[in-house]
Amino acid sequence: MADNTHSQESSKGVQTTGHVWDGDLQELNNPLPVWWTYTFYATMVFALVYWLVYPSWPIGKGFLPGMNSISYVNAAGEEESWHWNTRAKLLKETQDAVIAQKTYYDKIASLSYEQIANDPELSSFILSAGKAVFSDNCAACHQSGGQGKVGFFPNLTDDDWLYGGSYEEINASLTKGRHGYMPAYGEALDGAQIDQLAHYVFSLSGGNADAEKAAKGKQLFHAHAGACYYCHGDDAKGRKILGSANLTDQVWLWADVPGASDDVMKIDAIKKIIAGGLDRGVMPAWEGRLSADQIKLLTVYVHELGGGK
Amino acid sequence: MFKNFKHEKIETNAGLLLVLTMLAVSIGGLVEIAPLFFLKDTVESVDGVRPYTPLESRGRDIFIREGCYTCHSQMIRPFRDEQLRYGHYSLAAESKYDHPFQWGSKRTGPDLARVGGKYSNEWHVQHLIKPKSVVPESVMPNYPWLQETKLDVSDIGDRLRALRMTGVPYSANDEEYQRNVKTFGEDVAKTLHIPDALKNLVGQAQQGNFDGDRSSVSEMDAMVAYLQVLGTMVDFSKIKPEDLVKFR
Numbered sequence: 001m002a003d004n005t006h007s008q009e010s011s012k013g014v015q016t017t018g019h020v021w022d023g024d025l026q027e028l029n030n031p032l033p034v035w036w037t038y039t040f041y042a043t044m045v046f047a048l049v050y051w052l053v054y055p056s057w058p059i060g061k062g063f064l065p066g067m068n069s070i071s072y073v074n075a076a077g078e079e080e081s082w083h084w085n086t087r088a089k090l091l092k093e094t095q096d097a098v099i100a101q102k103t104y105y106d107k108i109a110s111l112s113y114e115q116i117a118n119d120p121e122l123s124s125f126i127l128s129a130g131k132a133v134f135s136d137n138c139a140a141c142h143q144s145g146g147q148g149k150v151g152f153f154p155n156l157t158d159d160d161w162l163y164g165g166s167y168e169e170i171n172a173s174l175t176k177g178r179h180g181y182m183p184a185y186g187e188a189l190d191g192a193q194i195d196q197l198a199h200y201v202f203s204l205s206g207g208n209a210d211a212e213k214a215a216k217g218k219q220l221f222h223a224h225a226g227a228c229y230y231c232h233g234d235d236a237k238g239r240k241i242l243g244s245a246n247l248t249d250q251v252w253l254w255a256d257v258p259g260a261s262d263d264v265m266k267i268d269a270i271k272k273i274i275a276g277g278l279d280r281g282v283m284p285a286w287e288g289r290l291s292a293d294q295i296k297l298l299t300v301y302v303h304e305l306g307g308g309k
Numbered sequence: 310m311f312k313n314f315k316h317e318k319i320e321t322n323a324g325l326l327l328v329l330t331m332l333a334v335s336i337g338g339l340v341e342i343a344p345l346f347f348l349k350d351t352v353e354s355v356d357g358v359r360p361y362t363p364l365e366s367r368g369r370d371i372f373i374r375e376g377c378y379t380c381h382s383q384m385i386r387p388f389r390d391e392q393l394r395y396g397h398y399s400l401a402a403e404s405k406y407d408h409p410f411q412w413g414s415k416r417t418g419p420d421l422a423r424v425g426g427k428y429s430n431e432w433h434v435q436h437l438i439k440p441k442s443v444v445p446e447s448v449m450p451n452y453p454w455l456q457e458t459k460l461d462v463s464d465i466g467d468r469l470r471a472l473r474m475t476g477v478p479y480s481a482n483d484e485e486y487q488r489n490v491k492t493f494g495e496d497v498a499k500t501l502h503i504p505d506a507l508k509n510l511v512g513q514a515q516q517g518n519f520d521g522d523r524s525s526v527s528e529m530d531a532m533v534a535y536l537q538v539l540g541t542m543v544d545f546s547k548i549k550p551e552d553l554v555k556f557r
Contacts, residue, residue: 017317029317055557058344075549085557090387090398091550097389136394140444141432149443152435280521282429288546289396289427 055085104129105293113167116300123304130301133294137286138302146305150256154281157306160251162281164240165309171299173283174290180243180281185226185274193220197228198270204236205250208263243281254278350556353402357542359493360406360477361535362500363465363510364517364526368535370468371528372411375452382413383422383539396423397545400553408475418449423540430519433533455529456520465506479503 017027055066068084072092082088104125141153148155200217203209220226231244238246255269345351387398399422404410440449473479480486489498514526519533
């Protein structure tokens, strides 16, 4: 509790600033407490020691390098050391972490995908490490569970794969990236033809399409005018080598058919893609940003999300 | 030794107080900032860093206009957690043509120093229009007008000339162009030539088609072009990690 009965009498003998208010209100000028003063001096001594231990004061074109050094392995594989700095510390820490995870990464590098997926210890490593890498790099597009987004990014948890769902194919997609493309038919075909094609495509997925229009659409699909079969295949099941979609499996990536409220809207969504084409579906190449081991780890993680083949 | 010293002397003399305060405060700046201009290792010598193309530069202007730096830093610090999430730590050399630099000081959103190439153009467009549509947990505001607004390109030459005055090597004449050819190679030097700035800007926007609409150059084109180049200029696979250690 503050002593507010402090009177003018009791502060006699203490130096004042000479300021007086209201007749008897004075400003005292007490010296700093001794503990405070010495703590202040101690911080100065601490700073001097700190300057000597860590890189600090600039001198000419250089600076005091400090007393510590850090050893790390250089690119030639030799042990090397440099005065303490955050970059050297990071390099050392990274190399230590690599050693700590070495048993896992060595196995990942040497084993086949199937062996990795079937090894219970490695699977749990992949589940945790893969999830971290996936969240940082993949989830922004494919969403945190890999469910993708209709109209933008493919679902990784179903068994429909544009570029193939085997380990090798997933690895290739991750490493080199992908770029989706479909030419626009808005000018090559007239409105009625696009309508017929859309009905046919809708019927392929079991949609409630106009049978007559769908039949005409089927002709167009296989004829020179539409030539849809050229990329989507005679069976309309798509071709992995081109990344063309399987049109028969009720899985929609670009045309938001599941989100459309009625059949007319669903067909409209398909028409929009046929007329406008696609020049998107870009998957960035991850080599360079991620290591080959990380990509292999992600390959197994994505494969195990549920849709791997 | 302070026996005859009374701080009253300073406190009651405004002029002396001002001079001594300035002296005390300037020590921090003198020790921490001034030497950086003289130390030989402040800016690392690495290949690949070049000034922004006219389109990227306009994207950067919009980045600043929209205040992106208040929530996004462009500075990956040399810590393991940051390196794992964002990539290689930032080098001083990578922002040597930034005036002002965009290091930022607050991360409400993630660091953007190496966002270039990480996501597709489409993702950036969708994300800038409505971030929550691709990142449900995001608190970033929507920037739909970027896609709708045509990029103001009328003053692109003046903007590059202003940057040139701060020391960014955009070329205003043939002599400077030849110097850039030597430093950056012909392909890059062409993009830095101020008399061709408008042509280069439109050309890059058309070719890159960053916003998915070739009919006009929108602010989105510039913004995405800028984001896609961030942190991509230096090829770290060609640099030994220990060489960067020795710059500090």
